[in-house]
Amino acid sequence: MIVVTGATGNVGRPLVELLAAAGEEVTAVSRRPAEGLPAGVTHRQGDLADVDGLKGLFEGAEAVYLLVAGLGDELRPREIVAAAVACGVRRIVFQSSQLVGTRTGSVSHEILRAFETAVRESGVEWTVLRPGGFASNAFLWAEPVRSARTVTAPFADVALPVVDPADIAEVAAAALRDPAHAGRTYVLTGPVAVSPREQVRALAGALGAPVEFVAQSASEARAQLVRFLPEEAVDGMLSVMGEPRANERRVSPDVERVLGRAPRPFSAWAERNALAFA
Numbered sequence: 327m328i329v330v331t332g333a334t335g336n337v338g339r340p341l342v343e344l345l346a347a348a349g350e351e352v353t354a355v356s357r358r359p360a361e362g363l364p365a366g367v368t369h370r371q372g373d374l375a376d377v378d379g380l381k382g383l384f385e386g387a388e389a390v391y392l393l394v395a396g397l398g399d400e401l402r403p404r405e406i407v408a409a410a411v412a413c414g415v416r417r418i419v420f421q422s423s424q425l426v427g428t429r430t431g432s433v434s435h436e437i438l439r440a441f442e443t444a445v446r447e448s449g450v451e452w453t454v455l456r457p458g459g460f461a462s463n464a465f466l467w468a469e470p471v472r473s474a475r476t477v478t479a480p481f482a483d484v485a486l487p488v489v490d491p492a493d494i495a496e497v498a499a500a501a502l503r504d505p506a507h508a509g510r511t512y513v514l515t516g517p518v519a520v521s522p523r524e525q526v527r528a529l530a531g532a533l534g535a536p537v538e539f540v541a542q543s544a545s546e547a548r549a550q551l552v553r554f555l556p557e558e559a560v561d562g563m564l565s566v567m568g569e570p571r572a573n574e575r576r577v578s579p580d581v582e583r584v585l586g587r588a589p590r591p592f593s594a595w596a597e598r599n600a601l602a603f604a
Contacts, residue, residue, distance in 0.1 A: 327351040327386050328502055329415075331374060332393030334360045336462045337421065340495040341391060342367055345502070355383050357395070375400045380409035389417040389502045394441060401437060403444040410448075417451040417508070419501045421494070424458040424513055425566065428573050434562045451508035453501040458515045458574065459488040459566070461595040464525055471537055471603040477526045478540040480547040481568045485519035487577045490590040492598075497584045512580040517589045519575055525592055529603055532596040544568055 328345055332338040333354030345352045346364040353368045354360060360369045372383045374394070384390060390410050394401060410418060422438045429435065445452045467477045494514055501507040520528070523539050530537040544564055551560040566574060581589040 327353060328389045328391070329353045329355060329384060329387040330391045330393075331355045331383075332391075332395055332421075333363075333369070334358070335393070335395075336460065336491040337494045337498065338391070338393060340492050341498050344495055344499040348499070348503070350503070353383075353387065374406055377402060377405045377409060380406060381413060384410045384413035384415055387413065387415050389419070390415050391419050391421070391498055391502060392441070392445070393421045394437065401441075403437065403441040407441070407444040407448050411450055415450060417453075417502065417505070418445050418448060419453045419455065419498055420445045421498070422454050422456045424456045424515075424574065425562070427456060427511075427513070428571055429562070429566070432562055434556075434558045451505055453507045453509075454511040455494060455497060455501070456511060456513045457489050457494050458513070458578075459486050461488045461490045461516065461592050462599075463488070464529065464592075464596070465599075465602060467526075467529070468602045471529065471533075475535060476538045476540060477522070477529075478542045479522040479526075480542045480544050480564070481521075482523045482539065482541045483521045484568060484570065485521040485524070486567070486570055486575060487515035487517070487519045488525075488592055489514045489516050489581070490592075490595045492595075493581050493585070493589045497581060500584050507584070512584065513578040514581055515576075515578040515589065517577060517591055519577070520592045525596070528593040528596045529600075531593065532600040533603055 328350050330338055330342050333342050334356040342354045346367050354363055355370050355372050357373050422442055426435050426438050442454055470476050526537050526539045
């Protein structure tokens with residue numbers, strides 16, 4: 327059995343679907359009730375912060391996909407990993423972040439560094455995935471695109487190789503099912519760096535309608551984002567978006583290395599999700 331935590335998110339849901347389609351016995355774990363899961367998938371409602379309840383989530387599993395929601399400050403990485411091992415889990419795939427490697431002093435990513443350490447020292451097979459920025463972050467633009475065919479964003483022409491969550495899910499499925507990926511750390515990006523202005527152009531193409539891009543200052547963006555995200559997360563996000571380092575701009579070969587094909591471009595994500603912006 328394979329347990330997928332964060333099973334209703336942008337990566338977890340397609341991962342559950344991929345594993346179920348491959349004939350795997352899957353348990354989908356989420357904090358809230360889940361709808362629309364594939365036939366045969368078991369759902370368990372649970373929270374990684376509830377260490378005492380982890381036995382009920384992990385028992386009987388051979389492999390676990392471990393995903394931390396939000397900043398994860400309330401979590402205890404070593405205890406969570408130890409609980410999985412105590413339940414007989416033999417393989418852990420952990421979804422981390424590219425910034426763990428590129429921004430080693432980032433306070434907002436300390437919990438992910440701690441999880442990486444706990445997973446690597448667990449004594450079982452492990453794989454760490456470090457995705458860059460998600461193409462699905464563009465969902466933040468969905469409402470203004472629907473209502474006014476407008477996107478307001480900072481750093482209009484700063485390009486980063488954002489990754490399609492569907493590619494993360496495919497790499498995760500491979501790592502969960504194949505021991506050849508044990509002991510590997512994969513950086514996951516898209517095939518080419520794209521700027522916010524170029525992303526909006528791709529959305530317009532997917533919609534078949536013009537979408538206006540309105541440049542925003544960094545301070546304006548910060549004031550908007552801190553309404554629903556922690557300040558330290560916002561500051562880290564804007565730092566990467568506005569002044570990315572060379573290794574954050576670089577396209578990683580790891581998606582193609584694992585899947586045998588190039589990663590999906592942002593335009594493919596836009597076409598697949600156009601209805602959310604229509």
